Amino acid sequence: MRILVTGGAGFIGSEYVRRRLSSDPSARITVLDKLTYSGVEANLAPVAEHPDHTFVHGDICDPDVVEQVMAGQDAVVHFAAESHVDRSIDGAEPFVRTNVMGTQVLLDAAHRHGVGRFVHVSTDEVYGSIGEGSWTEGWPLSPNSPYSASKAGSDLLALAYHRTHGLDVVVTRCSNNYGPYQFPEKVIPLFITNLLDGRTVPLYGDGRNIRDWLHVSDHCRGIELVLHGGRAGEVYHIGGGTELSNHKLTGLLLDAVGADWDRVERVPDRKGHDLRYSLDDSKIREQLGYTPQVTFTEGLAATVDWYRTHRSWWEPLKKRAELR
Structure with missing residues (x-):
C-alpha cells in the first residue's frame, strides 16, 4: 500500500511512520512535512534509509507540492496541523491556514487522484468541555479555542468531501497523547x-x-484499524482510558523524577481553558477490536526514562523554541 503521511516528522506522525515501516513489508510511505518548529526530521532517523520511505520537505498549503506527492497514492493519513492551544490564543492565523486551508488542498488533490482512503486525524478538543459522562461520535461540536475551532472546521470539511464527492474519508478523534519524541512544549515533556x-x-x-x-x-x-477497517464517512474515537486531573498528573511526574511540590509554580489559568475531556470509544472497540495496550503507569515510566536518556534530542529544541 502506498501511503502519503502528512506531518510525518512530528510527534504522532513519526511514531506512525516508524511503526508502519517496521511492521508492514508492503508499505510504501511518502512523508510530507514542512518542518516547522515542532517538526523534527531526526524523528525519522530510524527509518531514514528504509527503501520504502521517501521524505518530502513541503507545505500542505502548497497545491503544487501536494499535487506531486499525491499522485499514485492509495491512501492519505493526515496528521499535519498546528496543535498548541497556547500558541493559537496568541495568534490564530497559522492554525486556520494550516488546519483548514491545508486540509482543503489535500482533499482536493486526493479527490482528483482518486485516492482510496483519506484518514483525517483530529482531536477530542473539538467538542469543548464536558462535566459528566463522555462524548459519543455524534456529539455536537463546540470548540473553545482557535486551535480546536480550526480542527473542527477541518473535520467538517473532510466529511463534506465524502458527502459531496464520495471521497473515502474517515475521521479519528483522540484524547491527549504522550510518549517519546513529543515536542517539549506540551505538558508531559515540558x-x-x-x-x-x-x-x-x-x-x-x-x-x-x-x-x-x-x-x-x-x-x-x-x-x-480505522485505515483498514473503518467505514467511509464515519468518525471514530480513540481513547486511552486514564482520566487524570492536571494536579494528579503533576504529582505523578514529580514522583517519577524524585522532586517535591516546591518545584511547582502556580500560574494564571489559560483563557477559555476546558475543564474536562472524555471520549466514549466503545464504537472503535466494538466494531474494530481496538483496546489500549500500554497502561499509563508503564507508559509514563517509559516516557520519563526516554527523556532522561535523550537530552541530545530535546535540549536543542527547547533552546530553539525558547521554552521555559
Missing part, C-alpha cells in the same frame, strides 16, 4: 524536562482540569 533540569513547572490555575491520556503507540494502533 514538565519532565524542566524537572530533570532542576527547574520549576507551571501548573495552570487550581489544576482541576481533567484529561484522558493515550499513549502514542496505542493511538497509532487505532489509526491503523
Whole structure:
C-alpha cells in the first residue's frame, strides 16, 4: 500500500511512520512535512534509509507540492496541523491556514487522484468541555479555542468531501497523547524536562482540569484499524482510558523524577481553558477490536526514562523554541 503521511516528522506522525515501516513489508510511505518548529526530521532517523520511505520537505498549503506527492497514492493519513492551544490564543492565523486551508488542498488533490482512503486525524478538543459522562461520535461540536475551532472546521470539511464527492474519508478523534519524541512544549515533556533540569513547572490555575491520556503507540494502533477497517464517512474515537486531573498528573511526574511540590509554580489559568475531556470509544472497540495496550503507569515510566536518556534530542529544541 502506498501511503502519503502528512506531518510525518512530528510527534504522532513519526511514531506512525516508524511503526508502519517496521511492521508492514508492503508499505510504501511518502512523508510530507514542512518542518516547522515542532517538526523534527531526526524523528525519522530510524527509518531514514528504509527503501520504502521517501521524505518530502513541503507545505500542505502548497497545491503544487501536494499535487506531486499525491499522485499514485492509495491512501492519505493526515496528521499535519498546528496543535498548541497556547500558541493559537496568541495568534490564530497559522492554525486556520494550516488546519483548514491545508486540509482543503489535500482533499482536493486526493479527490482528483482518486485516492482510496483519506484518514483525517483530529482531536477530542473539538467538542469543548464536558462535566459528566463522555462524548459519543455524534456529539455536537463546540470548540473553545482557535486551535480546536480550526480542527473542527477541518473535520467538517473532510466529511463534506465524502458527502459531496464520495471521497473515502474517515475521521479519528483522540484524547491527549504522550510518549517519546513529543515536542517539549506540551505538558508531559515540558514538565519532565524542566524537572530533570532542576527547574520549576507551571501548573495552570487550581489544576482541576481533567484529561484522558493515550499513549502514542496505542493511538497509532487505532489509526491503523480505522485505515483498514473503518467505514467511509464515519468518525471514530480513540481513547486511552486514564482520566487524570492536571494536579494528579503533576504529582505523578514529580514522583517519577524524585522532586517535591516546591518545584511547582502556580500560574494564571489559560483563557477559555476546558475543564474536562472524555471520549466514549466503545464504537472503535466494538466494531474494530481496538483496546489500549500500554497502561499509563508503564507508559509514563517509559516516557520519563526516554527523556532522561535523550537530552541530545530535546535540549536543542527547547533552546530553539525558547521554552521555559
